[in-house]
Amino acid sequence: MKSIIKSGIFILSIFLFSNFSAQSKTETYRVEGNCGMCKDNIETAAKADKNVETATWDKKSKVLTVTYKTANVTSSTVLKNVADAGYDNQAFRAANKKYSSLEECCQYKRPDNSSKMSADCDPNKVCKLK
Numbered sequence: 001m002k003s004i005i006k007s008g009i010f011i012l013s014i015f016l017f018s019n020f021s022a023q024s025k026t027e028t029y030r031v032e033g034n035c036g037m038c039k040d041n042i043e044t045a046a047k048a049d050k051n052v053e054t055a056t057w058d059k060k061s062k063v064l065t066v067t068y069k070t071a072n073v074t075s076s077t078v079l080k081n082v083a084d085a086g087y088d089n090q091a092f093r094a095a096n097k098k099y100s101s102l103e104e105c106c107q108y109k110r111p112d113n114s115s116k117m118s119a120d121c122d123p124n125k126v127c128k129l130k
Ligand SMILES: [Cu+2]
Pocket: 033, 034, 035, 036, 037, 038, 039, 105, 106, 107
């Protein structure tokens, strides 16, 4: 009888643990961009981390919807990867060089985020916005 209880507790704890570690969260972020090519670039960059399960960017609303495993990755990492691909977003400003190297059709109208940039922000690198 004791062993049945023991194995029952064991199975229950495995169930709880796996459920906890697999916890996902869906969030939306503002990401600049223009066209279908931007959509591909943004979604690929967002999914660069394997803990991101889905990433969908809407061209019209400029909203990126991401589902990710909260235990293994943060929204900051996801948005930094998107900025590394050349796309300004609510948390990071892409490096000027990276923005300029985007296809012409993808060179979206950059938002004036100067007020959100910290004084030590180097525009040739990805900058975290305030
Ligand atoms: Cu584009």
